[in-house]
Amino acid sequence: MSLTVDTNTVTLNNKTTIPAVALGTWQASTGEAKEAVKVALQNHYRHIDTAALYKNEAEVGEGIIESGIPREEIYLTTKLAVTDFFNVQEAFEESLKKLKVDYVDLYLMHWPYAVNQETQERIPCDFVDVYKEMQKLLKTGKVKSIGVSNFTKKKMERLLADPEVTVKPVVNQIELHPLLPQDEFIAWLKENDIQVEAYCPLGSSQANLIDNETIKTVAEKYHADPGQILVSWAVQRGTIVLPKSVTEHRIISNLKTVVLSDEDFETINNLHKKEGIKRVVNPKWNDFDD
Numbered sequence: 001m002s003l004t005v006d007t008n009t010v011t012l013n014n015k016t017t018i019p020a021v022a023l024g025t026w027q028a029s030t031g032e033a034k035e036a037v038k039v040a041l042q043n044h045y046r047h048i049d050t051a052a053l054y055k056n057e058a059e060v061g062e063g064i065i066e067s068g069i070p071r072e073e074i075y076l077t078t079k080l081a082v083t084d085f086f087n088v089q090e091a092f093e094e095s096l097k098k099l100k101v102d103y104v105d106l107y108l109m110h111w112p113y114a115v116n117q118e119t120q121e122r123i124p125c126d127f128v129d130v131y132k133e134m135q136k137l138l139k140t141g142k143v144k145s146i147g148v149s150n151f152t153k154k155k156m157e158r159l160l161a162d163p164e165v166t167v168k169p170v171v172n173q174i175e176l177h178p179l180l181p182q183d184e185f186i187a188w189l190k191e192n193d194i195q196v197e198a199y200c201p202l203g204s205s206q207a208n209l210i211d212n213e214t215i216k217t218v219a220e221k222y223h224a225d226p227g228q229i230l231v232s233w234a235v236q237r238g239t240i241v242l243p244k245s246v247t248e249h250r251i252i253s254n255l256k257t258v259v260l261s262d263e264d265f266e267t268i269n270n271l272h273k274k275e276g277i278k279r280v281v282n283p284k285w286n287d288f289d290d
């Protein structure tokens with residue numbers, strides 16, 4: 001029942017493996033992202049999650065180099081921006097250049113919508129066509145796996161039903177934490193051999209799960225901090241989890257997980273029944289009902 005550096009991995013539908021805990025980098029701003037990535041890699045992280053939209057790929061690449069950890073030991077994910085749906089190949093090459101790597105392990109469609117950069121309004125565009133462009137990247141060897149993010153079940157079904165979609169996404173990266181557990185959707189994705197990545201696992205700043213009394217009470221039992229309990233819960237339910245921090249001691253502590261007792265695991269599973277559902281990320285052009 002003691003905290004240990006998490007070395008769990010998850011096997012994807014193309015037989016590759018992915019470390020279960022990653023460093024998230026959304027809102028890791030200029031001057032922060034490089035150091036955070038370096039600290040993480042030097043303290044046993046082997047999985048980094050970034051995106052073109054985060055505007056920090058260049059710093060993430062520098063952090064990788066400065067860490068001294070060989071590229072082949074690192075699992076690196078970046079994402080196709082909503083503003084780049086009509087130039088997938090170029091956008092991908094630009095990400096590689098900024099990251100200063102020859103390949104990425106995982107390339108995700110960040111959201112299933114094309115968005116105009118200036119107005120932030122949606123532009124008509126079929127995400128299935130965009131996914132087909134992403135499939136082509138696999139042939140270059142510069143992407144090991146492709147996947148999606150922020151896909152609803154309805155969108156997932158449409159994608160999988162298309163006869164020209166010949167490569168199943170390996171993951172769907174979605175918001176998941178105790179106040180948005182999405183149990184049924186996770187089960188459905190897993191039945192379809194698609195793994196699930198949990199973003200905002202600490203509730204980001206708005207949901208504030210770090211200060212949640214129930215999480216704090218469970219944490220005390222394990223001499224852990226709330227962040228470690230939230231990451232442990234996410235790993236224990238079989239999701240890949242992406243806690244973000246730019247604070248050295250939090251980066252280090254978030255990778256240390258513990259196996260929760262059935263009782264404590266259930267307590268966290270049921271938290272949303274007591275406190276209600278809370279979604280943190282919902283940009284204005286998004287529609288989770290369609």
Ligand SMILES: NC(=O)c1ccc[n+]([C@@H]2O[C@H](COP(=O)([O-])OP(=O)(O)OC[C@H]3O[C@@H](n4cnc5c(N)ncnc54)[C@H](OP(=O)(O)O)[C@@H]3O)[C@@H](O)[C@H]2O)c1
Pocket residue numbers: 023024025026027049050110149150173174198199200201202203204205210225226227228242243244245246247250251253254281
């Ligand atoms: N695909 C998507 O659309 C999408 C959307 C959102 C997020 N993501 C990914 O998922 C990652 C995680 O989500 P997130 O960044 O929104 O939120 P998060 O990881 O749930 O929370 C991050 C916040 O928690 C703080 N924090 C981290 N560890 C802590 C600890 N042990 N104790 C107290 N506070 C702690 C961080 O502060 P400090 O940094 O100051 O330490 C930061 O303010 C992102 O970084 C990104 O990689 C993807």
